[in-house]
Ligand SMILES: Nc1ncnc2c1ncn2[C@@H]1O[C@H](COP(=O)(O)OP(=O)(O)OP(=O)(O)O)[C@@H](O)[C@H]1O
């Protein structure tokens with residue numbers, strides 16, 4: 444069972460964090476700096492939502508799914524602070540280093556070189572066009588010059604679809620600047636808070652558990668944070684069939700590395716209660732179990748069977764971002 448850290452008395456670290464999804468504080472504990480992410484109040488949201496999101500639990504679960512896949516991801520623990528369950532994210536930016544977000548890197552692009560012609564906004568946030576992001580991967584010098592960037596982009600595209608992370612905008616991934624003398628490196632994956640239906644009420648979870656059709660709808664009804672050229676959100680499970688080779692290869696990596704038993708282990712390690720607070724009740728646990736298994740079996744597996752191109756299995760001990768050699772391609776069956 445994972446220990447829920449007691450962060451009640453942890454001193455502030457003097458680090459402050461951006462983002463829009465709720466309160467965040469920086470503390471020091473066990474010799475490290477931690478970002479504590481609180482559940483966000485939902486009073487400004489329309490529709491039937493709980494008064495607070497379960498984003499800390501989603502951040503923890505989503506990050507542990509990335510970790511089970513072998514993708515570098517920030518180290519997350521469940522913790523208690525101010526009488527709330529929060530997600531403690533170990534700060535991966537060391538003194539003297541700097542996180543450079545993809546949004547900042549993308550501003551290097553001349554607007555005339557961006558494939559999309561119409562910068563726009565949706566719900567007050569800037570629309571991210573997939574075509575623009577793709578172009579930036581190859582045309583921004585420090586992105587194209589950093590190992591593993593293209594693979595990471597598509598690994599996140601696939602894994603975010605699996606965990607239903609609908610919110611990975613251009614500030615939610617990036618590079619680490621280690622100082623002028625050193626090459627940039629990819630930052631670990633961070634910000635998985637708005638995934639796994641973190642705004643679903645207990646009543647809606649109850650209805651879904653009583654109705655396999657609702658589980659199926661939740662499993663398949665995933666949209667990407669990226670938009671197509673006409674400004675519509677991309678449906679990732681459709682896109683995976685579009686023949687985009689980078690995307691197909693990322694799905695291949697995912698399918699060869701994901702073991703559905705991982706999920707049951709991750710869920711089993713989360714305590715039901717800690718410090719007198721509810722962490723995850725049995726219905727939430729069962730809901731995530733059913734939806735994620737359904738997404739794996741009913742969405743990702745059939746797409747992979749139809750699109751897979753690798754003749755030889757990946758070396759499971761190789762680093763995640765290893766680029767398969769040319770001759771590893773070919774028909775799988
Ligand atoms: N583990 C970490 N270590 C260091 N910095 C981090 C870490 N996780 C997040 N950050 C920084 O804090 C910022 C805010 O965190 P995060 O993106 O998780 O918040 P958010 O409110 O969920 O964001 P959004 O508005 O995108 O939903 C990030 O953009 C990043 O700069």
Ligand SMILES: [Mg+2]
Nearest residue numbers: 462614615634
């Ligand atoms: Mg963010």
